[in-house]
Amino acid sequence: xxxxxxxxxxxxxxxxxxxxxxxxxxxxxxxxxxxxxxxxxxxxxxxxxxxxxxxxxxxxxxxxxxxxxxxxxxxxxxxxxxxxxxxxxxxxxxxxxxxxxxxxxxxxxxxxxxxxxxxxxxxxxxxxxxxxxxxxxxxxxxxxxxxxxxxxxxxxxxxxxxxxxxxxxxxxxxxxxxxxxxxxxxxxxxxxxxxxxxxxxxxxxxxxxxxxxxxxxxxxxxxxxxxxxxxxxxxxxxxxxxxxxxxxxxxxxxxxxxxxxxxxxxxxxxxxxxxxxxxxxxxxxxxxxxxxxxxxxxxxxxxxxxxxxxxxxxxxxxxxxxxxxxxxxxxxxxxxxxxxxxxxxxxxxxxxxxxxxxxxxxxxxxxxxxxxxxxxxxxxxxxxxxxxxxxxxxxxxxxxxxxxxxxxxxxxxxx
Numbered sequence: 001x002x003x004x005x006x007x008x009x010x011x012x013x014x015x016x017x018x019x020x021x022x023x024x025x026x027x028x029x030x031x032x033x034x035x036x037x038x039x040x041x042x043x044x045x046x047x048x049x050x051x052x053x054x055x056x057x058x059x060x061x062x063x064x065x066x067x068x069x070x071x072x073x074x075x076x077x078x079x080x081x082x083x084x085x086x087x088x089x090x091x092x093x094x095x096x097x098x099x100x101x102x103x104x105x106x107x108x109x110x111x112x113x114x115x116x117x118x119x120x121x122x123x124x125x126x127x128x129x130x131x132x133x134x135x136x137x138x139x140x141x142x143x144x145x146x147x148x149x150x151x152x153x154x155x156x157x158x159x160x161x162x163x164x165x166x167x168x169x170x171x172x173x174x175x176x177x178x179x180x181x182x183x184x185x186x187x188x189x190x191x192x193x194x195x196x197x198x199x200x201x202x203x204x205x206x207x208x209x210x211x212x213x214x215x216x217x218x219x220x221x222x223x224x225x226x227x228x229x230x231x232x233x234x235x236x237x238x239x240x241x242x243x244x245x246x247x248x249x250x251x252x253x254x255x256x257x258x259x260x261x262x263x264x265x266x267x268x269x270x271x272x273x274x275x276x277x278x279x280x281x282x283x284x285x286x287x288x289x290x291x292x293x294x295x296x297x298x299x300x301x302x303x304x305x306x307x308x309x310x311x312x313x314x315x316x317x318x319x320x321x322x323x324x325x326x327x328x329x330x331x332x333x334x335x336x337x338x339x340x341x342x343x344x345x346x347x348x349x350x351x352x353x354x355x356x357x358x359x360x361x362x363x364x365x366x367x368x369x370x371x372x373x374x375x376x377x378x379x380x381x382x383x384x385x386x387x388x389x390x391x392x393x394x395x396x397x398x399x400x401x402x403x404x405x406x407x408x409x410x411x412x413x414x415x
Contacts, residue, residue, distance in 0.1 A: 015048075015373055015402065016072050017041055018101040022094030027086065038073040039086055040366065045072070045402060047370030048377075050395035052346035054087075054353075055080030063403045072402075087353040087362055095365035096172065100196050102369055103162070103169045106376055107200050113166040113379055115329065117322060119202030119225070121164035122171065122193060123333040124210060126182045127341070128156045129175075130351050130360050138356040155360050158185040159368075160193045161337050162201060163329045166388075167375040168336045170368040171197055175361055186210050187218055194222045203313065205330035208233055211310070217282040220312060226283070227326055230308040237279055241287040241308045244272040252291075253320035263302060264295045269324040273314065283312040290327050341371060344391045374398060 017037075025036035045064075046057025058080040061069070069076065106112060114120075130137075130153075137153040156176040161168050174189040176182060190204065204219050208229035219226040230238045252268035259265070272287040288309040294302045309327060318326060341347040347367055353359040378394035389397070 015041075015045060017044060017098060017369060018105065020094035020097035020101065023098060024091065024093065026089035026091060034075040034078055034082065035073055036086075038075050039078065039083060040090075041072055042074050042078065043083055043087070044366050044370045044373065045074070047345055047367050048374045048395070049399035049402070050344060050392065052352070053080065054083040057352075058083055060399070060402075063399075065403060068402050084353065087359055088356075090362045091358065092361045092365060095362065099170065099365060099368055099372075100172065102372055103171050103197070106167065106169050106372065107162070107165070107197070112376070115164050115166065115325070117164050117203075117326070117329075118317060119164075120162065120200045121203045121205060121326065121329055122197070122201045123161050123163040123205045123330045124158060124186060124189065125161070125207060125333045125338065126156055126158050126176065126185075126209070127338050127347075128154060129347065129364050130155050130355065132355065155357060157364055158182055158189055159333070159337065160189055161333050162197070163205070163332045163336075164201065167372070167379045168332060169372045169375060170337065173364060173368060175357075175364070177357065182209055183212055183215060186215055190218060191222065194224065198223070203227060203326065205326065207330075213280075213282055216284070216310075216312070220283040225312045225317070227288075227309055227311040227313065227330065230287075230310055237281055237310060238308060240279060241272070241289070241310070244287060245270050245289045245308075248272065254324040256324065262297075264297075266293045266295065267291070267324060267328070269320060269327075271315075271320065271323065279310075281310060284310050285314045286311050286323075288323060288327065290324065336375070337371065340375075340391050341367060344374075344395065345370060377401075 019037050019040070023037070023040070025032075027036065042061055043054070043057055046054075046060050049060065051057045051060060058078045061075050061078050064072075064074055068074075133150040133152050158174045158176060160171045160173075162171055172189060172193050174185040176185050186206070201224070203225045205227045206215070206229065208231035211228040211230060211234050216226055216228065230241055232238060248270065250270070253271050254269040256267045257264060268291045270289040270291075274284050274286060288311060290307050290309070292305045292307070294304075296302055307327070311323075313323065313326075315323075345367055347364075351360060351363060353363050374391070374394060377398050378388055378391065381389050381394060381397060383389070388394075
């Protein structure tokens with residue numbers, strides 16, 4: 001039981017966030033009943049156990065046991081309106097540093113499971129935080145029109161996620177509002193991530209929307225490798241990749257086959273090694289093609305997809321099997337991170353705060369911390385066959401651990 005209790009203590013340590021000194025209390029000092037950081041921590045814990053609204057998060061405070069409440073500095077009883085008023089005034093200062101410190105604690109844990117790559121991998125991808133046509137949003141401009149011609153207000157964020165770690169913790173965010181683009185945000189985000197976490201990764205992956213010579217040059221200048229998607233936004237390189245790989249007429253360099261959603265999914269990799277002056281793209285060494293096929297139980301082809309990539313890696317760094325897995329790991333930012341935030345944590349569907357840009361950014365930081373807490377907890381639960389437990393089940397077990405303390409420790413893998 002000693003090992004089990006140790007795992008439970010580790011869960012509580014991860015739930016106790018390393019708040020930065022710059023996270024300031026915006027409330028009037030007179031008449032405040034609850035500790036400021038305790039309220040913010042309650043919001044994070046509520047998000048992490050699947051509570052999408054502040055009223056539901058507030059109810060968690062009454063469920064948590066006294067020992068856990070004391071350790072996490074959570075309030076005993078609080079109203080959802082109290083949390084709403086706090087988030088309405090809270091400024092984002094110090095929240096980036098808090099997320100960074102939380103991620104560092106995860107990465108410094110030598111027992112945290114990682115994927116078998118020669119270099120760590122950070123995946124960068126954009127994601128919507130809030131979109132509405134119901135009226136003007138303070139701090140945002142109308143950035144698009146929907147199919148009915150109504151103005152839309154939208155705020156998104158570019159996210160950096162360490163996808164080579166099984167938990168795929170979020171490392172940093174760069175917000176994207178009106179008249180702002182993903183590529184400029186990438187050039188703001190990446191140097192910060194390299195400065196804070198550079199020792200933990202050597203490869204940066206991104207979708208085709210971020211594929212640009214300037215971004216590739218930045219990655220190489222920072223001493224990292226890249227693997228970028230190729231589509232029509234880079235027409236010359238995309239067409240060259242299609243011609244170069246199609247002309248080889250050779251067997252796939254690597255192949256995987258697995259069952260998913262009642263079908264057999266086959267993925268195959270073809271490559272083309274580039275000479276130094278073969279294409280005009282900074283640092284490019286290899287072109288990749290990944291073909292993905294879905295077959296039913298009667299060997300009927302249900303779907304087929306071809307995707308091209310350009311990378312500064314060659315087979316002296318990553319072998320063919322690792323290159324194929326690298327592409328799949330990048331897709332994991334959608335499957336593990338973005339999907340979980342939307343479906344399990346309700347990010348894009350519901351905003352529990354006043355819809356101003358400042359409040360939306362604050363909630364985005366808190367949700368990123370909640371995702372890291374839940375994802376790290378999930379990787380330590382006993383797997384279901386070859387897979388980790390479902391996200392919703394992980395939310396339930398995390399809540400049980402917070403509410404019941406040591407009695408739920410047996411749900412966690414022993415040391």
